[in-house]
Amino acid sequence: MTSDPAAAPPTVSVIIATYNRSQPLRHAIRSVCNSSFTDWEIIVVGDACTDDTAECVSSFNDPRICFVNLPSRCGDMSGPHNKGLALARGRFVAFLNHDDLYLADHLAKCVAELESSGADLVWVPCAIASEKADPTGDWPFSFALIGVTSTSEYSPLGVYFSSSWVFRRCLADRVGPWRSPDQIYVVPSQEWLFRAWRMGARLRFLPSVTVILVPAGGRAGSYARRNSPEHDLLSQRLREDPKCLERILEEAALDEAREHFLNHRYPPLWSLARRTLLRPVYSVLARMGIHPLSLPMAIVYGRRGGFVRRLRRIAGAE
Secondary structure (H helix, E strand, O other): OOOOOOOOOOOEEEEEEEOOOHHHHHHHHHHHHOOOOOOEEEEEEEOOOOOOHHHHHHOOOOOOEEEEEOOOOOOOOHHHHHHHHHHOOOOEEEEOOOOOEEOOOHHHHHHHHHHHHOOOEEEOOEEEEEEOOOOOOOOOEEEEEEOOOOOOOOOOOOOOOHHHEEEEHHHHHHHOOOOOHHHOOOOHHHHHHHHHHHOOOOEEEOOOOOEEEOOHHHOOOHHHOOOOHHHHHHHHHHHHOOOHHHHHHHHHHHHHHHHHHHHHHOOOHHHHHHHHHHHHHHHHHHHOOOOOOHHHHHHHHOOOOHHHHHHHHHHOOO
16 A cells, blocks of 8 residues: 555654564554544555565555555664655654554644744653563553653653654754664664754653553564564553553552662662763763763673664564
């Protein structure tokens, strides 16, 4: 299915990079379709998919959704995202990882913030799901918030999943393409955002949890399974339980309180060393145009792209 190039361009282009994960992809696409904001297109870019991804996309029977399959595999999101950016027709662009879910008001809130503030890019805090080590009852997930900094300003030491961004299409022209993991130590999304910040892009934090993350790298063998019971259950609860988001935020608040207690009462040695010794080093690296997290990534994971390769091994996507 391809979009009609003669049709009026949409306000938002949502780019979804995917590789042989049609079951979670179905939930990701449906989360966009359920948005209160409807002037969008979805560009699903397959990283040389060999499964039923094309059939999954066409099953929505929506002219706003198209699928493009790359002829050879890149092995990460940089290639599919660059292809999606080349095809995007919207004034604004959003990325959505095929494992993640938008809440219904995500696009509406982000577009409104971009138009009212004049920012180049807005990002939201995300609720990131992980499986409980000892699940009890009917709720096997724990949640934490990610993408929040101490001052609500962009910091190179933060982590901002690309599913949480919405930005002006012209920003991509200024910043340039995503770089391959083999060229950098940090993940491509964080390096791209760092470049945007270094160029003086106006990056604005929108304090509203509107994205749920279910990252494959945190679930052993997730790519080796055709089904995804985690997405099935979470999507069902979000759809049927009006208090689901409230429960997610409650879990995240409790997680944050536990972390704060441990770090405040019993701060780990590494945390103290980082605050006292490494922050000046990080600051120098940032001024030099080097993403400061490149240093710990190089120490822990070795050569460029080591962290991305580790995530792929865990998920079974090698």
